Amino acid sequence: MPEPALGVFGSGRLGRAVQRTASAEGHAVHVYDPRRPDQWGDVPVPDVLVDCSAPAVVAQAAGLGLSLGVPVVECVSALEDDQLRLFDDLSAKAPVVLAPNLSLGNYLQTRALACVADVVTTMERAGITGAVPEAAVLERHPATKVHRPSTTASRLAREWLRYTGRPAADVASLRCGPAVSDHEVRLSWPEQTLTVTHEVSSLDAAAAGAVGAASWSVGRAPGLYPLHSVFDDLLATMARATADGREEQP
Numbered sequence: 709m710p711e712p713a714l715g716v717f718g719s720g721r722l723g724r725a726v727q728r729t730a731s732a733e734g735h736a737v738h739v740y741d742p743r744r745p746d747q748w749g750d751v752p753v754p755d756v757l758v759d760c761s762a763p764a765v766v767a768q769a770a771g772l773g774l775s776l777g778v779p780v781v782e783c784v785s786a787l788e789d790d791q792l793r794l795f796d797d798l799s800a801k802a803p804v805v806l807a808p809n810l811s812l813g814n815y816l817q818t819r820a821l822a823c824v825a826d827v828v829t830t831m832e833r834a835g836i837t838g839a840v841p842e843a844a845v846l847e848r849h850p851a852t853k854v855h856r857p858s859t860t861a862s863r864l865a866r867e868w869l870r871y872t873g874r875p876a877a878d879v880a881s882l883r884c885g886p887a888v889s890d891h892e893v894r895l896s897w898p899e900q901t902l903t904v905t906h907e908v909s910s911l912d913a914a915a916a917g918a919v920g921a922a923s924w925s926v927g928r929a930p931g932l933y934p935l936h937s938v939f940d941d942l943l944a945t946m947a948r949a950t951a952d953g954r955e956e957q958p
Contacts, residue, residue, distance in 0.1 A: 711735045712926045714919070715754030715778070717769045718742060718761035721887075722783060725915035726758055733919060742768055756922045759783055763791065770794040779803040779925035783810060783918055785859040796932065803928040807935035808859040810917030814891070815939045817906040818867055821893055824902070825871030841895040841902070843868045848882040848890040856881040860891050868893070887911075 713736040716723050723739070730737050738751045742765040756779045759769035766784050773780035774797075782795055785808035795804045831839035845868075847861035857879045865876040888908040895902045908914070921938050 712755035712923055713738060713752070714922050715740055715751070715757040715776070717757060717759045717772060718765075720760060720762070722911055722914060722918075723760035725911040726760055726918045729912060729915040730919045730922075735919065740772060748772065754778060755926050756781065758918050758922050760918070763787055766791050767794055770798050773802065773804075774798055777802060779805070779922070779928065781805045781807055781918055781921045781925060783807050783914070785809070786855040799930060799932040802930050803925045803933060804931070805921045805925050805933045805935055805938055807917065807921055807938075808863075810914040810921070810935065811906070811908055812917060812939070813906040813908065813913065814860060815936055817891065817893070817904055818864065818936060820904050821864065821867060822871055824895065824904070825868065829872055838897065840872055840874055841897045843872075843874065843876045844878045844880065844894045844896070845876055846880045846882070846890075846892045846894065848885055850885060850887050851883045853883060853889075856883065858889065858891070860889070864891060864893055 711734045714726070714730045715738045716726050717740045719739060719741060727737050727739065738754050740748055740751055742761050745768065753776055757769070757773045757776060758781045759766065760783050761769055763784055763786055766787060769780070769782070779802050780795070780798060782804060795806065798804050828839045828841065845857070845861045845865050847858045849858060858881070861879050861881070865879045869875050886909070888911060890905065890907045892903055892905040895904070917935065920942065921935055924938050924942060925933070
C-alpha cells in the first residue's frame with residue numbers, strides 16, 4: 709500500500725524539513741504556497757494537509773483543508789482562540805491533529821513530568837511533608853521568535869498544575885542562541901533539584917513528528933486530536949504488535 713500523499717502548506721524552514729522527510733520516506737509531496745492561492749487549483753489533491761505556515765495565514769490553511777476535504781495536521785503554535793475555533797469547525801468534517809510541538813522528545817518530557825508528579829503527589833497523600841517540589845519552566849528560542857512564553861512552555865506549566873494542583877513558580881523565556889529551541893522544567897526541593905530538559909538542534913525532529921501524525925490521520929474519524937494522544941495511540945499499536953509477535957513465536 710503506497711504511503712499517503714502529503715500536502716504541505718507553507719515553504720518556510722519547517723515546511724522544507726517536512727518536504728525532505730516525507731520524500732525520504734516515500735510520500736508524494738505537494739506544496740501549497742500561501743502567497744499564491746491562485747495556483748492551488750493546479751496542485752494535486754493530497755491525502756492529508758500539513759500546515760507549516762504562520763498565524764497570519766492559518767485561516768487560509770483551515771479553509772484549504774475544508775475545501776479539499778482531507779485531514780489536517782496543524783503545526784502552527786501561538787494561535788489565538790478565534791484561530792483555534794477554525795479547527796473546531798473543521799474537525800466536525802475531517803480529522804484535525806493539533807501539534808504545536810511535533811517532537812517525540814516533548815512527548816517524552818511531558819510523560820516524564822507526569823511520572824514525577826504521580827510519585828510526589830502519592831507521597832504527599834501518604835503524609836510526607838514537602839514531597840511536591842516547586843516547579844519552574846525555562847524556554848529558549850532564537851531572537852527571531854517573537855512570541856513569549858512559547859506555547860510549549862505554557863503547556864508544560866499547565867500540565868504540572870493539572871497533575872499536582874500547584875502552579876509553576878515561573879515561566880521564563882530567553883531569546884538568544886542557535887536555531888530551534890530548549891525547554892527545561894526545574895523541580896526544586898530545599899535540599900535537591902531535578903531538571904527535565906529537552907533540547908532540539910534540528911527541525912528534522914519536528915518534521916518526523918509531522919509526517920508520522922499525517923500518516924496516522926488518514927482514514928480516521930472526524931474529530932480534534934491532540935498530538936500526544938496520537939503518540940499514545942501509535943505507542944499502544946506498537947506494544948500490541950510486539951506482544952502479538954511474541955505470542956506467535958514457537
